[in-house]
Amino acid sequence: MxxxxxxxxxxxxxxxxxxxxxxxxxxxxxxxxxxxxxxxxxxxxxxxxxxxxxxxxxxxxxxKIKIPEKPMTEKIVNWFFLVILNFLLMTIFGFLLLDSNANWNSRLGGFLLSFFIPMTIVYFTRKMSGFERMFKFGFGFMIYIILSIFMIGIQNAIILLIPFLLIALAILYYGNRILNIND
Structure with a gap:
């Protein structure tokens, strides 16, 4: 075409x-x-x-020249990958922060991962807007915040999980500014 x-x-x-x-x-x-x-x-x-x-x-x-669109199968594969990636990230944070054997070392690991995983995503998706990146890669975090409030209670969720997820979401959204990317 x-x-x-x-x-x-x-x-x-x-x-x-x-x-x-x-x-x-x-x-x-x-x-x-x-x-x-x-x-x-x-x-x-x-x-x-x-x-x-x-x-x-x-x-x-x-x-009048049309810009070619991606085939439907490619779109489905991309969305399937994003769902799996979001679920994997939710599992990692849950294991580090909500496990009954979680200590301060695992919470420190959760804090570091809440910074470095989103920064890695920002680095590889520099051309994406902050909102698009947060929606695609942070959607699992948003769902996890809501689920954690209902599953473990708002007090435990605020103490154990929500701050780390909010850090990750903020970095996904403001990552271009942190890295000084002006695209």
């Missing part, structure tokens, strides 16, 4: 422009041109207008 990036790439090559020359003529950053042509970004507004003017492409024709 043809995409906007492929069309821009093909037209640029037909016109004999390098990416650098197109960037210079259109007053668009070279890295932006590279991202558009590799389909990492979809150009909109002014960027698309500047590139189309230089390449003499009709913007309406270019906008």
């Amino acid at each position: 043809n995409t906007i990036g492929k069309t821009i790439n093909k037209t640029r090559k037909i016109k004999g422009f390098s990416q650098e020359k197109l960037a210079e003529l259109s007053s668009v950053n070279l890295r932006t041109i590279q991202r558009i042509e590799s389909n990492e970004n979809v150009p909109r507004g002014k960027t698309l207008s500047l590139i189309c003017n230089v390449l003499e492409i009709d913007i309406e024709t270019l906008m």
Whole structure:
């Protein structure tokens, strides 16, 4: 299927422009041109207008090109993986913090994991927004907070589990700011 990036790439090559020359003529950053042509970004507004003017492409024709969607099976596999990952994270925290043999060492381990597991997730999902990341990878934590209040009581949940889960959720949401990622 043809995409906007492929069309821009093909037209640029037909016109004999390098990416650098197109960037210079259109007053668009070279890295932006590279991202558009590799389909990492979809150009909109002014960027698309500047590139189309230089390449003499009709913007309406270019906008009619559909962006391919992921197949349904891939979406199902992704969501299945996310459910399993959330369940695994809930199990790890429950084992470390709620086990009857849990001592201060396991609680310290729970605290460290409530920081380092979300930071690892943030590092590998830098392009995701904080809300999307928190929804995908922290949904199990949100469910766990609600379940723990009903299963072990609000007092035990606040003492044993909720602070660690809130730390993890906060890091998932604000992780880009912690790592100073400006994407």
